[in-house]
Amino acid sequence: xxxxxxxxxxxxxxxxxxxxxxxxxxxxxxxxxxxxxxxxxxxxxxxxxxxxxxxxxxxxxxxxxxxxxxxxxxxxxxxxxxxxxxxxxxxxxxxxxxxxxxxxxxxxxxxxxxxxxxxxxxxxxxxxxxxxxxxxxxxxxxxxxxxxxxxxxxxxxxxxxxxxxxxxxxxxxxxxxxxxxxxxxxxxxxxxxxxxxxxxxxxxxxxxxxxxxxxxxxxxxxxxxxxxxxxxxxxxxxxxxxxxxxxxxxxxxxxxxxxxxxxxxxxxxxxxxxxxxxxxxxxxx
Amino acid sequence: xxxxxxxxxxxxxxxxxxxxxxxxxxxxxxxxxxxxxxxxxxxxxxxxxxxxxxxxxxxxxxxxxxxxxxxxxxxxxxxxxxxxxxxxxxxxxxxxxxxxxxxxxxxxxxxxxxxxxxxxxxxxxxxxxxxxxxxxxxxxxxxxxxxxxxxxxxxxxxxxxxxxxxxxxxxxxxxxxxxxxxxxxxxxxxxxxxxxxxxxxxxxxxxxxxxxxxxxxxxxxxxxxxxxxxxxxxxxxxxxxxxxxxxxxxxxxxxxxxxxxxxxxxxxxxxxxxxxxxxxxxxxxxxxxxxxxxxxxxxxxxxxxxxxxxxxxxxxxxxxxxxxxxxxxxxxxxxxxxxxxxxxxxxxxxxxxxxxxxxxxxxxxxxxxxxx
Amino acid sequence: xxxxxxxxxxxxxxxxxxxxxxxxxxxxxxxxxxxxxxxxxxxxxxxxxxxxxxxxxxxxxxxxxxxxxxxxxxxxxxxxxxxxxxxxxxxxxxxxxxxxxxxxxxxxxxxxxxxxxxxxxxxxxxxxxxxxxxxxxxxxxxxxxxxxxxxxxxxxxxxxxxxxxxxxxxxxxxxxxxxxxxxxxxxxxxxxxxxxxxxxxxxxxxxxxxxxxxxxxxxxxxxxxxxxxxxxxxxxxxxxxxxxxxxxxxxxxx
Numbered sequence: 055x056x057x058x059x060x061x062x063x064x065x066x067x068x069x070x071x072x073x074x075x076x077x078x079x080x081x082x083x084x085x086x087x088x089x090x091x092x093x094x095x096x097x098x099x100x101x102x103x104x105x106x107x108x109x110x111x112x113x114x115x116x117x118x119x120x121x122x123x124x125x126x127x128x129x130x131x132x133x134x135x136x137x138x139x140x141x142x143x144x145x146x147x148x149x150x151x152x153x154x155x156x157x158x159x160x161x162x163x164x165x166x167x168x169x170x171x172x173x174x175x176x177x178x179x180x181x182x183x184x185x186x187x188x189x190x191x192x193x194x195x196x197x198x199x200x201x202x203x204x205x206x207x208x209x210x211x212x213x214x215x216x217x218x219x220x221x222x223x224x225x226x227x228x229x230x231x232x233x234x235x236x237x238x239x240x241x242x243x244x245x246x247x248x249x250x251x252x253x254x255x256x257x258x259x260x261x262x263x264x265x266x267x268x269x270x271x272x273x274x275x276x277x278x279x280x281x282x283x284x285x286x287x288x289x290x291x292x293x294x295x296x297x298x299x300x301x302x303x304x305x306x307x308x309x310x311x312x313x314x315x316x317x318x319x320x321x322x323x324x325x326x327x328x329x330x331x332x333x334x335x336x337x338x339x
Numbered sequence: 340x341x342x343x344x345x346x347x348x349x350x351x352x353x354x355x356x357x358x359x360x361x362x363x364x365x366x367x368x369x370x371x372x373x374x375x376x377x378x379x380x381x382x383x384x385x386x387x388x389x390x391x392x393x394x395x396x397x398x399x400x401x402x403x404x405x406x407x408x409x410x411x412x413x414x415x416x417x418x419x420x421x422x423x424x425x426x427x428x429x430x431x432x433x434x435x436x437x438x439x440x441x442x443x444x445x446x447x448x449x450x451x452x453x454x455x456x457x458x459x460x461x462x463x464x465x466x467x468x469x470x471x472x473x474x475x476x477x478x479x480x481x482x483x484x485x486x487x488x489x490x491x492x493x494x495x496x497x498x499x500x501x502x503x504x505x506x507x508x509x510x511x512x513x514x515x516x517x518x519x520x521x522x523x524x525x526x527x528x529x530x531x532x533x534x535x536x537x538x539x540x541x542x543x544x545x546x547x548x549x550x551x552x553x554x555x556x557x558x559x560x561x562x563x564x565x566x567x568x569x570x571x572x573x574x575x576x577x578x579x580x581x582x583x584x585x586x587x588x589x590x591x592x593x594x595x596x597x598x599x600x601x602x603x604x605x606x607x608x609x610x611x612x613x614x615x616x617x618x619x620x621x622x623x624x625x626x627x628x629x630x631x632x633x634x635x636x637x638x639x640x641x642x643x644x645x646x647x648x649x650x651x652x653x654x655x656x657x658x659x660x661x662x663x664x665x666x667x668x669x670x671x672x673x674x675x676x677x678x679x680x681x682x683x684x685x686x687x688x689x690x691x692x693x694x695x696x697x698x699x700x701x702x703x704x705x706x707x708x709x710x711x
Numbered sequence: 712x713x714x715x716x717x718x719x720x721x722x723x724x725x726x727x728x729x730x731x732x733x734x735x736x737x738x739x740x741x742x743x744x745x746x747x748x749x750x751x752x753x754x755x756x757x758x759x760x761x762x763x764x765x766x767x768x769x770x771x772x773x774x775x776x777x778x779x780x781x782x783x784x785x786x787x788x789x790x791x792x793x794x795x796x797x798x799x800x801x802x803x804x805x806x807x808x809x810x811x812x813x814x815x816x817x818x819x820x821x822x823x824x825x826x827x828x829x830x831x832x833x834x835x836x837x838x839x840x841x842x843x844x845x846x847x848x849x850x851x852x853x854x855x856x857x858x859x860x861x862x863x864x865x866x867x868x869x870x871x872x873x874x875x876x877x878x879x880x881x882x883x884x885x886x887x888x889x890x891x892x893x894x895x896x897x898x899x900x901x902x903x904x905x906x907x908x909x910x911x912x913x914x915x916x917x918x919x920x921x922x923x924x925x926x927x928x929x930x931x932x933x934x935x936x937x938x939x940x941x942x943x944x945x946x947x948x949x950x951x952x953x954x955x956x957x958x959x960x961x962x963x964x965x
Contacts, residue, residue, distance in 0.1 A: 065793040068877075069801075072786040076804055079844045083819025084807060090818075110707050136724055139717050149721070151953045158898035159945035160728065161849075162906035167938030170582055171731035174738055177577075178526065179509075179587035181734045198526055201576045212731070215724075220899055221852040224891040228860020259856040262802075266852045269809040276909075283578035284533050285707045290812045297814055299536040300437035300463045302703045306818075313815045320810040324803055402915075408928050431915050433928050443915065446821045450828060452915040582931035586738050605931070606743065 084317070090310035102311035111292065111312070118289040119319070121203065122271035125210040129271075130264045132211070133218020140219075141226040154223070157216035164213055165276030172209050173281075176200060201282050209277055214267050221266060225259035257334055265327050269320050289316055376635035380491065381475045382642065385635075388477070391642070392424060394635035400427040401636040404443055404454040405435035409581065409601040411497055411623075412656025419652060420643050426636055436537060437463035444470060444628055455637035457626045458496065460538035462699065464624035465692050468492055471626040474638055476645040481665045486622065496644055497597075497658035498622035500613045500683055501539075501546040504599030508608040509590040515614045516550035516564070524591055525572050529579040530565070531594040535702050538621065543593040544702065545690065546619040555690050558698045559705075566709040574710065581605065595621070596681050600657030616685035622661065647671040654680075732939060739936035751932040755940055760922055765944075767835050768919035772904045772948075774839040776897045779850050782843065784893070787854055788881050791863050805851035808844045813909040816841075824914060835916040845910065846903050850896035857892020861885070898949050905945045 094101050105111065136153070143150040175182050178195055186194055199205050229252060237247045275290035286292045289312055295302075296309035374394075375385060382391045395401075401420075408414025417428045431452070432439060437459040447453035457464075457471075468488075475491040486495035503513050511523050519528050532540035548554070548561025568574040579589040584602050592599060599611040625644065631637045643649045650660035651673040657680065666672040690698065742748045755761065783805075790797050808816070820841060831837045863885055870884045886893070904918075911918040923941060927934025 065789070068789040069786050069794065069797065072782055072801075075782055076844070078823055079820065079840050080804065080808060080847075082823055083816045084811065086819035086822075087811060087815055132724075135720065139720050142717070151950060153721075154898065155946045155949035155953060156728070158902040158949045159906070159942050161899060162902040162945070163942060165908070166578075166580065167735070167935070168731075169577075170580075170586070170588075170738075170935065170938070171735045173577065173583065173588045174586055174734035175731045177588050178575075178590070181737055182730065195526060198572060198575070212728070216728075217849070217899075220895050221849060221856055223856075224853055224889075224895050225856035225860055227891040228857060255860070259859050262852055262855060265806070266809070266848055269806050269848065273810055273812045275812060280578050282576045284530065284574075284576040284710055286533065286535070287707075287711075293812055294814055295533065295536050297818075298436050298438045298442070300460045300538050301541045301699045302535050303438070303462060303466050303699075309815060313811050316812075317807070317810050320806060321803065324799075324806065328799055414929060430925060432912050433925055443913070446817065446913070447915060449825070450915075451833065580931070582738070582934055585743075585931045 087310045087313050088317075090307055091314040093310075094307050099307075102308045103314075105308055106311055106315055110286075111289075114287060114289050114292050115315070115319070117203070117287050118272060121206055121210065121288060122268045124207055125214045125271045126264050126267040128207065129211045129214025129267050130218050130260070133215040133263075133267075134222055134260065136215065137219045137223045137226055141223060141229075153219070157219040159216075161213050161217040161220055164274060166280045168209060168212060168277050169280035172200070172205075172212075206278060206281065209281065210271055210274070214271060217270060218263055218267060222259060222263045225256055225263075229255065254334070258331055261327055261331060265324060268323060272316065272320065374634060376638060377472070377631070379634070379638060380473050381479075382477060382638070388642070391635060391639055395426060395633075395639035396424060398426070398633040398636045400429060401633055401640055402429045402431065402452060402455045402631075403640075404431045404440050404457070405433065405437070406430055406458060407433040409598075410656075411499075411597050411658040412601075412652050415655070416644070416649060416652045419648065420640060423643070424639065426639070436460075436532075441467050441470065444630075448630055451632045453628065453630065453632050455628055455631040455633050456640055457624075457628065459493075459624045459626065461621065461624065461690070461692065462538070462695050464493055464626065468626075470629055472629045472631070472634070474627050474641060476641050478645045478662060478665075482645075482661055483664075486661050493624045493626045494641075494645075495622040495661045496625045497650075497653040497660050498620055499595040499597045499658050500618040500620050500681075500687065501542045502594065502596035502599050502611050502613045502681060504584075504592045504594060504602060504609055504611045506584070506587065506590045506606065506608050507610050509587060512610070513591065513612055513614070516547055519573060519591065520564075520567060520571055522571070526575055527589070528568060528573045528591045528593070529575045529577050529583075529589040531579055531592060531598070533706070535699070535706050539594050539598070541698070541702070542595070542619050542621050544706075545688070545698065546593070546615070549617045549619060549688055550615045555688050555694045556697070558701060562702065562705055562709050569710045576710075584609065597657035597659075600679075600681070611681045613681050613683050617688045618683050618685060620687040620689050622689075651676065732942065735935050735939040739932050739939060741932065751930065751936040752940070754930075754933055755923075755926070755936050758926055761919070761926055761937075764917060764919040764922040767917070768905055771836055771838060771842065771918065772901045774836060775842045775846060775904050776900045778839055779843045779846055779896065779900055780893065783847065783850055783896075784854060784886065784889075785881050787851070787858060788863065788885050789877075791858060792867050792880075802851070802855075805847045809848040813845070814913070817910060817913045821914075833916075835911065835918050838911060838914070838916055838918065841910055841914075842900075842904055842907065845907065846896075846900045849899040849903070853895035853899060854889065854892045857889045857895075861888050894953065897952065901949060901952065902945050905948070906941065 091102060092098055092100065140150045140153050174180050176194060177183065177200055183194055186192055233251060234247055237251050242250070273290055275288065275294055278288055278291055279294065286295045293309045293312050296305035296312065299305065376394050379385050382388050385391050385394060403417070406413040406417065417430060420426065421428050431454065432443065440454060440457050440459060441463060444454050471492045473490040473492045479487070479491060482494060488494065505513050510527060513519065530540050530543045531537065534540040534544045544561040544565065545555065545558055547564040548558040551560040551564050553560035565574060575589060577583060577589055579592045579594070581602060583589040584592060585606055596611055596613055602609045603611060625641060627637045627641060645662065647666060650662050650666060653660045654673050654676045659680065663672060739751050740747050740749060790801055827837050827840060866884055867880050870880045875884065906920060908920040908924065911921050920941065923937045927937040
């Protein structure tokens, strides 16, 4: 009896380095944030948690979720499409390598330079704006859509799509041609192969990548800060305002409370994702 | 079961030790802060300017923060200081706001990369006086009393007035704040920063308030003005930068007159106007970090900023140096640069700390909803 | 997929992605008087501070990728083989660094970094510890995509029945089959290190993005050239990496 119990503990040693590392560099910062969310003026207080129910904060939460979910889905689908296109190319193909290299670097773009690049294209006096103005006499900047949700979605996809390509391509690469051949010999047509073999196999990786894209957009703020610098319309901008405002002071703990809220939201989304996976992959181990 | 419980208990204790260790600071390796310069309240405490210069040169470098090169000519000031004394100036976080400077000082405390000196907006400056070391520069007595703390804990260095900058090639000339509501400015007017976050944005709202019947005590008309601006479709929520100005993405910018003036140097068609009969002014505050890693260099920097050379460099950047009147009567003022400043008429409006707090609270409640 | 359809899709994506880059190139080569000039680019590539920072950042890339692989890869394989119940926990932990904005992580990580500086000094390379954490979400997903396509359990059982120890299973049986995932994880790590600004700036380290940002402040055209230059530099580096990666790998696994 004792030997079996001792043996069940041994595998945990294998993950010890990982957890020790995370403890130092991730969990401690997270604990500091969570503890800070329940403090105000040096003592325990729920005032900042209560402040999360303000109209402005709820509005920012809604905008954040809408922005992140739509760019995750749009970016995910378009990224999967692009990944599928280059997955079919051989590994030594220059096009595949170039797309992958460009995707890697574009996945990390953002902030002031990305906002500037888009404004320089479709903003006031932008290259495309001028072209369309001269050719069709239409002012595409008229409604100011670039500085509202549609514009943010368009600009966010600029780094969401490459990110999807980078993290989803390995899954596509894992689809062995032997499986497709096996399905064909068993009498499946193309559609059946996709819906009954390829998609179920790719679904966990696809949903996992969508989850990553959601979290990526959820906490991104540098781009929105440059494009929509007025009004703190999304949660991370509220955090930035609370931590760095030189006009309204003393709000750090509100920032931690909002950060706690963000962690909870992502945990919930992850729960939904795990549930979805369990339901859809019941036949896979 | 015992082995598992033991393992869980051991890891929990390890975790708690790690957490408590990380909330306490490691033993300090550097003993430099016990030098004489760290407690000097004037150059005389060290035995005179030449001793201060020698001590600063010995330290060899200076950490500044939140000083963009084109803000009040700081690029030239940093270079002039560095060339004059041979001290390397490390300029960190040029885009940081005043609160970021304080955050950095607190987070990097005790490290050689902590900021030595601060250049802060009013609200943040007066809220963090316990972080500063008092110091009186040589010119301290010449500075008017309303621009300094009696002990030298903080001192105003330069100031300016809220202005409207516009590209004369792209929009018609602006003469007053209410001009901006006209259809010719549709989708073109940007404010430098959110008023609930940035001092420049905040003062922009005060300027709009004063121009529309409000005052330093009542900024509601200013918020209402921007709400109207947004409804007319003229308000651009973009954060204006030199790049957006020069690319024509933000043809009208409400900002301090010295920041707008810096753009005129790069874009000749950029004009700056300080509208109205009650220009809204604001001064910035200099302070030395109590735990500065280079205390002598920090004090030498202050001496440099308040010397005629330093103050004239501010002037050449379009900012109004705090010693301007004194230097005019001494004959050390750069009169050519002084003439280039945008004309200002009427009595300036300068907010007190109380008015600042009241306005900030009003903005925090109303700004976001008004400009949605 | 039909060939022409593939090229059409690529063309549409190319327009979307290259459009803004071309606009940046357009602005960075303009002069005030309406002409064209490469002065901004010339200033960028000849500045010795920028060039010096490149070396530091490249070193940081290497250390981050190596440490990330050492910490993450064996753990993920081990969990898949022996501790499947921990999978969700690890997945959530690997998503956490992405959820909390860097601005907030810095506040918490500051205490830890005081000790890191005490032991390891003040060179920018100590950012490796923080960067590995920042890169975890992306690396985890790329490696997991690759792992999920592999039947790790069968491979492991086969290897064990032939007498291999666990270390051999991980390093010589499973890892070689994860090439695509490892390459993707390395890609995103390199791109992150070359583009990460917030952490380095707030903790006051002079990495390439920080140096470039300060350098760009002097002139708008230079700042846009710097941003575009960073993207091109990272892409070129990744292209080189992919050339090296495919050449050194052997046959694809079963």
